[in-house]
Amino acid sequence: MLNQQETVMNKQKRFKIQGPCAYEFDSGNTGSWRIERPQVDFETCVKCGTCATYCPANVITIEKDKEICVDIMWDYCKGCGICANECPKQCITMVEERCGK
């Protein structure tokens, strides 16, 4: 993000525009809305990536070579449960969020 901003600052040409826009995306911590979190059973998981495809927040990355092969960005996962519904191996369960994170 910072890189983007710097490149823009260095640009020679600037023009005025109307309406809301930004070069820096300041996001809210939408993960704090979560009341349930997806818990992945990594042993059953076949790393097919279906969960990542269906995730509406685009916060899932499949790391095929790592032990934690389904990496979820907890700052932005709202716990909607679509990944758990779509998983063909049914290895994602939604568990109640207790400690806030």
Added chain:
Amino acid sequence: MAHYKMLDGNCAAVEAIKMAKVKVVSAYPITPQSTIAEKLSEICENGELEAKYIRVESEHSAMSCAIGAQLTGVRTATATASVGLALMHEVVNVASGCRVPIVMPVVNRSLASPWSLWCDHQDSMAERDSGWLQLYCENVQDVYDTMIMAYRIAEDPRVLTPAMVCLDGFFLSHSMQKVMLPEQKEVDDFIGTYKVKNLHLDPSDPIVIDNLTGSNECTEMKYQQAIGFKNAEDVMEEVFNEFSQKFGRTKAMIEGYNLEEAEALIVCIGSMAGTAKYVSDILRDQGKKVGVLKIVSFRPFPYKKLREIIGNTKKLAVIDRTTGFGGQGAPLWLEVKSALKSDVLVKNYIAGLAGRDVNIETIKNVYTDILEGNDSDDPIWIDCGENVMNIREVLLND
């Protein structure tokens, strides 16, 4: 060569969209707009229009796709009606706030409930504060012309405001009329290819559009929109003049008919203006000095022009095709009333709801009431039946 063609209002809108060379279409069918969506998908498929048709699952998505697509730097098309426009409401405001100059035909249909498929202006009037230009059409030729002009007006860098081109459901959308269609080249020369003049999306230089904006800037951004509306009046004037020079058909934000020494004028919008003009001709022959004012641009509302055009006329009958529940009057009346000094009698008539025909009798009744009736301020439901509270009954099981 420019040529005549028999078209209904929906097909005329499609012709205009085709000639504007839109690149993305995202429309969801809804009566009476359906044939616009169908015809657009047909010409996308057979190559008559080189555009991508996005199959969406609702009007909310239709407008969202149109906004996103147009932000990449192309013209887009969508169209809707009635409850579809209501469902679109949230993103309608996004389009105007992000200054995306989409031109959208709105085929006027009543809002539920009671469920109705037929024409009144409740749907577009509910959107009158959503930051869109609103232009209303009288006949099918008008639909085509207004669409073409709307592209020029909306996309002007001084305006950058999306536009609704409102046509009366069934009365215009499904009635065949003779339409003069210009050559493609004439249209190209008139509206030009789409150029990005404001916010746009470019993968090589990414920005966030429509981010959360604080109270320190929101007022200023809304004021930018207000300036856009102010400029739109001048731009419309320019575009209307240029159009009449090039295509020979005149247009104005507010059009008068039989204004000479008029004692009373009917103020109306949409297709009923044709009937009103016809009746005013008949009454003129009988020696009654009556005329018609047709409001073409409801947003921005040409209040200064209204003051000029009425001259010395002291009686205005405003016909609203909307209910205006709980207000002092319906939307068009409110605008007209607040534009004028109190020495002008402005009466409000509610007529033509849910497709009820505003026929010669209705218009005659309005003229009679404004010429001979009292000075009451209350809206008059001029074509309402008798025995209103007793139209349906059910059996009670005791």
